[in-house]
Amino acid sequence: MKTAGVIGANSMLGAQLMSSLVSMGVEVISIGRYAKADIQLDLKKGFLSPLPPHARADIIFHCAASFADDSSKGIRENFEINTAGCLWVLELAEYLGCTAIVYAGSVSSMATLEPGKFMSYGFTKAQAEELLAWGIQRRHGRFCSLRFSQLYDTAGTCLRHQLWFGRIVAYAARGIDIHMPRSDGVRNFLHLDDAVRMMVAAGQSSADGVLPIVHPESLTYKEIATAAYTIFGKGGHVVLDPNKTPFRPIHFPDAAHSFHLLHHTPAISISEGMARIRDQKTWPAFGPLDVT
Numbered sequence: 001m002k003t004a005g006v007i008g009a010n011s012m013l014g015a016q017l018m019s020s021l022v023s024m025g026v027e028v029i030s031i032g033r034y035a036k037a038d039i040q041l042d043l044k045k046g047f048l049s050p051l052p053p054h055a056r057a058d059i060i061f062h063c064a065a066s067f068a069d070d071s072s073k074g075i076r077e078n079f080e081i082n083t084a085g086c087l088w089v090l091e092l093a094e095y096l097g098c099t100a101i102v103y104a105g106s107v108s109s110m111a112t113l114e115p116g117k118f119m120s121y122g123f124t125k126a127q128a129e130e131l132l133a134w135g136i137q138r139r140h141g142r143f144c145s146l147r148f149s150q151l152y153d154t155a156g157t158c159l160r161h162q163l164w165f166g167r168i169v170a171y172a173a174r175g176i177d178i179h180m181p182r183s184d185g186v187r188n189f190l191h192l193d194d195a196v197r198m199m200v201a202a203g204q205s206s207a208d209g210v211l212p213i214v215h216p217e218s219l220t221y222k223e224i225a226t227a228a229y230t231i232f233g234k235g236g237h238v239v240l241d242p243n244k245t246p247f248r249p250i251h252f253p254d255a256a257h258s259f260h261l262l263h264h265t266p267a268i269s270i271s272e273g274m275a276r277i278r279d280q281k282t283w284p285a286f287g288p289l290d291v292t
Contacts, residue, residue: 001203005029005057005096007089008064009037012157013104016196017061024200029057031092032064041092043085057096059203062089062132063104067121067161075120082124083131090135101136102202104195105129105145107188107212107252114250129210144202146195149214149252153192154276156285165189166286168225169274173283175234179241183220185249190215191268201262211258215266221247224270231274232283 004021008014009030021028031039033048039055040048043064066081068074093101107113108122109129133143152158152165159166164180171178190213198213219227225238259265268276277283 001026001058003027003029003057003059004203005031005039005060005092005098007031007041007043007060007062007092008104010034011063012153012192013151013195013199014061014063016153016192017063017199020196020200029055029096031060039092041088043081043088046088051092051095055096057098059100059102060089060093060096060098061102061104061199061203062086063199065104065106065121065125070120078120078124079127082121083127086128086131086135089132093136093141094139098141099136099139100142100144100203101132102199103129103132103143103145104199105147105210107147107149107214109147110212110253112251114248117248133209142206142208144208145210146198146202146213146258147210147253148195148198149188149190151192151195152189152273154273154280155282156277158192159286162189163288164221165224167288168221168228169277169283169286170288171236172225172228172232172274173234173278173286175232175236177237177239178225179239179244180221180225181244181246182240182242183222183247185247186218186220186252187224187247187250188214188218188252189224189270189273190266191273194266194268197264198262198266201264205262207261211261212253212255213258213266214252214255215269216255217269218252219270227271228274231271232278 068077109126111118129145
């Protein structure tokens with residue numbers, strides 16, 4: 001892997017992945033909608049500027065996605081970007097002469113994750129996997145999708161998608177009692193640094209197909225909150241409110257086979273992740289205080 005294109009280079013995962021690849025000496029092409037991208041690509045509209053001549057990449061890392069809801073508008077948005085947008089990705093892969101695509105998938109693409117709660121986000125991401133695999137394999141290339149569990153980071157960029165995680169950090173860091181529902185099941189959080197290492201490992205390996213990537217440690221929100229209060233040590237308590245709707249159970253897959261193929265296991269526990277937020281003093285970026 002000497003050259004790589006990163007789609008969604010301005011996203012939380014994409015930006016960190018680019019930084020990691022550059023530090024390894026990989027020549028990186030940034031791809032996205034933002035003005036400073038090397039290749040401006042909107043997954044709904046297509047290329048926003050002429051493609052640079054003679055551009056080449058051994059591999060494409062696809063980190064972009066729509067996270068719209070299941071309203072009529074949201075469903076359409078997810079299909080147009082997550083699924084149909086892959087046609088633009090395949091066109092770009094052919095132009096760059098790349099022989100592999102590594103996709104940032106989601107465990108939400110498993111219909112068994114939450115029975116009866118298979119949303120358009122996960123469905124369209126699953127369709128993206130099929131389309132990308134079909135397209136790159138037609139050119140005798142390799143496709144690998146890493147279906148990540150819930151991602152969080154030290155800087156608080158994750159808050160758009162992880163409101164309860166952000167709320168727990170915000171309350172624990174301030175020593176305020178947090179009132180939260182009981183948990184009828186566990187959650188699984190993966191630190192951004194581990195996700196980036198997994199993406200790089202997938203790029204360097206010969207692994208193909210769809211691989212679940214979940215942290216070996218699954219915890220209830222109460223356990224996560226208790227760990228946060230312990231790490232920050234500012235006082236305050238976790239109070240379970242019986243009047244709040246419980247956190248519903250989620251059935252996370254076993255990822256041991258994925259770790260074997262990639263020769264890497266997530267190393268950052270929830271406690272270590274909380275300690276990083278404390279030590280780097282990024283906790284003011286977390287919140288809000290009013291998640292319902």
